Amino acid sequence: MxxxxxxxxxxxxxxxxxxxxxDDRPALQRTQHEVAVNAGFRSWGDxxxxxxxERDLAALMVREPTLNWAGFGPxxxxxxxxxxxxxxxxxxxxxxxxxxxxxxxxxxxxxxxxPRKTVNSRAYSYKLKHLAEEELGSYVSNGEIIAAAILxxxxxxxxxxxxxxxxxQHSMRALDDxxxxxx
Numbered sequence: 001m002x003x004x005x006x007x008x009x010x011x012x013x014x015x016x017x018x019x020x021x022x023d024d025r026p027a028l029q030r031t032q033h034e035v036a037v038n039a040g041f042r043s044w045g046d047x048x049x050x051x052x053x054e055r056d057l058a059a060l061m062v063r064e065p066t067l068n069w070a071g072f073g074p075x076x077x078x079x080x081x082x083x084x085x086x087x088x089x090x091x092x093x094x095x096x097x098x099x100x101x102x103x104x105x106x107x108x109x110x111x112x113x114x115p116r117k118t119v120n121s122r123a124y125s126y127k128l129k130h131l132a133e134e135e136l137g138s139y140v141s142n143g144e145i146i147a148a149a150i151l152x153x154x155x156x157x158x159x160x161x162x163x164x165x166x167x168x169q170h171s172m173r174a175l176d177d178x179x180x181x182x183x
Contacts (some may be wrong), residue, residue, distance in 0.1 A: 003055035007047060010062070011035045038062075040096050053103040056151055061096060064150070069094040071125065071142040071161035095143045105132055105140060105148035112175060114168040119157045123167035125149070131175045 011032040018026050032044040039058045041047040047055060066072050068091035074084045075091070095102075112135075113123070129145045146163045150156055155166030 003059040006059045054099040057099045068092045069141045069143040072158050098144055102144050102147045106152045109152045113171040115154055116166050116168045119155055119164045119166050121164050123165045123172050125162045
């Protein structure tokens with residue numbers, strides 16, 4: 001994914017919409033700055049200067065506005081709306097701050113999971129999360145594995161908080177077999 005191109009195109013599109021609405025004031029640089037800030041960067045320059053994996057994750061989170069550290073959506077409906085919104089905001093920050101871990105998970109997936117064209121209902125995020133935890137020896141959040149799989153290019157379908165991916169059943173069996181061998 002070319003995240004810089006994504007953000008440039010987004011800025012140009014927003015500028016075009018503003019001009020079509022009759023607003024002559026916004027310049028491209030100002031709009032680029034706003035796009036970068038809305039994606040979680042301090043400025044356009046900071047977005048350009050950061051690591052590619054950070055930009056990729058930020059672009060993904062713009063494209064998937066409900067993706068967060070826990071997966072998709074606002075979380076526990078037993079909480080009040082204000083509590084859910086606060087938790088969701090915190091989870092978005094936590095996912096955004098885990099770009100290094102998401103990059104590690106992305107590399108692990110690419111090395112261990114063959115893609116397939118169609119989404120496999122048995123290749124689901126919560127299972128992959130646990131498989132990754134055992135192989136990598138560290139905690140993996142549901143949202144981190146979802147982000148890693150999407151960034152790795154696997155097809156996916158959102159299923160509530162989780163996601164199913166276009167990962168071959170053969171790969172899923174091989175990962176399960178390795179997991180059983182460690183026990």
